[in-house]
Amino acid sequence: xxxxxxxxxxxxxxxxxxxxxxxxxxxxxxxxxxxxxxxxxxxxxxxxxxxxxxxxxxxxxxxxxxxxxxxxxxxxxxxxxxxxxxxxxxxxxxxxxxxxxxxxxxxxxxxxxxxxxxxxxxxxxxxxxxxxxxxxxxxxxxxxxxxxxxxxxxxxxxxxxxxxxxxxxxxxxxxxxxxxxxxxxxxxxxxxxxxxxxxxxxxxxxxxxxxxxxxxxxxxxxxxxxxxxxxxxxxxxxxxxxxxxxxxxxxxxxxxxxxxxxxxxxxxxxxxxxxxxxxxxxxxxxx
DNA sequence: CTGTTATGTGCAG
DNA sequence: TGCACCTAACAGA
Numbered sequence: 001x002x003x004x005x006x007x008x009x010x011x012x013x014x015x016x017x018x019x020x021x022x023x024x025x026x027x028x029x030x031x032x033x034x035x036x037x038x039x040x041x042x043x044x045x046x047x048x049x050x051x052x053x054x055x056x057x058x059x060x061x062x063x064x065x066x067x068x069x070x071x072x073x074x075x076x077x078x079x080x081x082x083x084x085x086x087x088x089x090x091x092x093x094x095x096x097x098x099x100x101x102x103x104x105x106x107x108x109x110x111x112x113x114x115x116x117x118x119x120x121x122x123x124x125x126x127x128x129x130x131x132x133x134x135x136x137x138x139x140x141x142x143x144x145x146x147x148x149x150x151x152x153x154x155x156x157x158x159x160x161x162x163x164x165x166x167x168x169x170x171x172x173x174x175x176x177x178x179x180x181x182x183x184x185x186x187x188x189x190x191x192x193x194x195x196x197x198x199x200x201x202x203x204x205x206x207x208x209x210x211x212x213x214x215x216x217x218x219x220x221x222x223x224x225x226x227x228x229x230x231x232x233x234x235x236x237x238x239x240x241x242x243x244x245x246x247x248x249x250x251x252x253x254x255x256x257x258x259x260x261x262x263x264x265x266x267x268x269x270x271x272x273x274x275x276x277x278x279x280x281x282x283x284x285x286x287x
Numbered sequence: 288c289t290g291t292t293a294t295g296t297g298c299a300g
Numbered sequence: 301t302g303c304a305c306c307t308a309a310c311a312g313a
Binding site for chain 1: 302
């Protein structure tokens with residue numbers, strides 16, 4: 001589930017398991033074998049996340065850059081008795097020198113060796129990351145404030161804001177009663193500030209609990225009721241109940257107003273919104 | 288078994 | 301805008 005919270009949690013887990021230790025690096029699948037050989041046996045100094053990017057800083061100015069893409073997985077195994085044989089296509093495997101921890105990377109969009117300069121270049125392309133304590137939302141507001149593009153697109157643009165993916169986008173827009181196609185320049189600064197503050201809190205929760213949770217406490221009962229009803233009437237459709245407001249709930253009733261949740265494609269990604277809770281924006285000039 | 292879908296990105300045209 | 305990337309989970313046959 002790779003939105004920003006996944007990468008920050010991974011960085012933490014990898015840092016706990018391998019940080020400041022000698023790591024053996026391999027590529028059972030072979031695609032990363034040459035690079036792995038160059039860093040095998042070095043000390044992993046630190047693991048760090050920036051938006052959806054993960055960096056493993058090794059001694060000797062070597063950086064492993066990982067981006068999970070849509071379906072990449074990085075499975076971290078700690079406190080193990082033995083290191084099991086790799087299953088499936090393992091692009092990169094890390095094994096702690098004492099054999100008590102290992103981690104397997106599969107299906108990543110990016111797994112490459114960078115210099116510190118290359119790492120800095122990737123970071124320079126990222127907008128502020130709501131999960132990072134040093135994040136400054138001002139440059140994101142500057143971009144949004146001056147843009148005719150829909151807020152739904154801007155929230156997913158990693159050069160505007162780093163770490164937000166399709167789930168957080170859909171949910172944050174619902175929580176702020178905002179239509180996804182509303183032009184960025186029509187937002188008031190207070191609305192943006194409220195959304196940013198909310199993202200900081202929601203994404204921190206995501207890192208803590210390891211999944212995206214966006215439903216307010218007072219709406220939990222309604223969310224569970226909808227999940228039960230949907231499962232009953234929709235048996236066989238295979239949708240597992242999830243406690244989101246709108247993400248992947250198209251065709252189901254909104255738990256706040258009962259309207260049917262809608263979906264539509266924007267730039268190749270699915271938008272989800274409630275037509276009543278998130279009305280189309282009308283500027284004063286046209287109202 | 289097959290087909291579909293996915294929390295993402297970058298490049299070709 | 302469309303597709304390639306390349307993995308896993310799931311529904312249905």
